[in-house]
Amino acid sequence: MKYILIIIISLLSLISEEIIAAEADFSVFSQVKEIAEQGSFRQERRLKIIKKPFVSEGVFSIQNNEFIWHTKTPLEAIYRITDTTIEETVDGISKFKKLDENPQMASFFKVFSSLIQLDKEALESNFELLTKGTISNWHLELTPIKEPIDKVFKLITVQGSEQVKSIQTETLSGDINLIELSYD
Numbered sequence: 603m604k605y606i607l608i609i610i611i612s613l614l615s616l617i618s619e620e621i622i623a624a625e626a627d628f629s630v631f632s633q634v635k636e637i638a639e640q641g642s643f644r645q646e647r648r649l650k651i652i653k654k655p656f657v658s659e660g661v662f663s664i665q666n667n668e669f670i671w672h673t674k675t676p677l678e679a680i681y682r683i684t685d686t687t688i689e690e691t692v693d694g695i696s697k698f699k700k701l702d703e704n705p706q707m708a709s710f711f712k713v714f715s716s717l718i719q720l721d722k723e724a725l726e727s728n729f730e731l732l733t734k735g736t737i738s739n740w741h742l743e744l745t746p747i748k749e750p751i752d753k754v755f756k757l758i759t760v761q762g763s764e765q766v767k768s769i770q771t772e773t774l775s776g777d778i779n780l781i782e783l784s785y786d
Contacts, residue, residue, distance in 0.1 A: 639662075639718055640664070640786050642659070642660070642661050643661070644658075645659070646782075647777070648779075650775060658676060658677075667684060667685055678693075683708070685701075687701060688700075709750055713728060717769050729744035729748075740761070741760075741761050742760040754774065757772045758771050759771075759772075765783070769781045769783070
């Protein structure tokens with residue numbers, strides 16, 4: 603009898619964890635989409651060949667089909683991406699490119715925008731998704747399944763609560779990029 607009770611409690615515990623994970627999977631996508639998409643970032647790049655991480659900070663926004671990534675330190679650079687163009691401004695000099703001229707950068711910014719907004723459809727079309735945690739403290743692992751993303755990234759991990767708090771990418775070469783986000 604004692605063993606049957608332990609087995610039943612164990613099964614209930616597993617079922618409860620699966621229900622919480624399913625709730626997190628469903629709710630994560632619906633709750634984050636309602637958040638304003640602008641704020642600050644701190645980015646730490648750890649390249650496998652360099653011991654000291656490269657740290658940059660700045661602001662971002664996603665509004666009216668436009669993604670803006672403005673690095674303020676240590677070097678100022680602004681990337682403005684629309685549905686058709688990429689504008690790169692460094693040292694006050696702007697360069698415009700059509701998205702079809704730079705498909706890798708276009709793909710990266712579209713994926714990054716989808717990550718910040720947790721656009722479930724866009725993410726499911728490019729990644730295998732695994733959601734862990736609870737609604738208030740979730741963890742999403744994305745394994746790339748489509749080119750060109752799968753040729754660069756091994757794994758992307760997104761963490762958050764009401765908003766996306768951090769995005770970590772691991773490249774196939776072993777480089778790690780951690781982006782921590784805060785919102786206005």
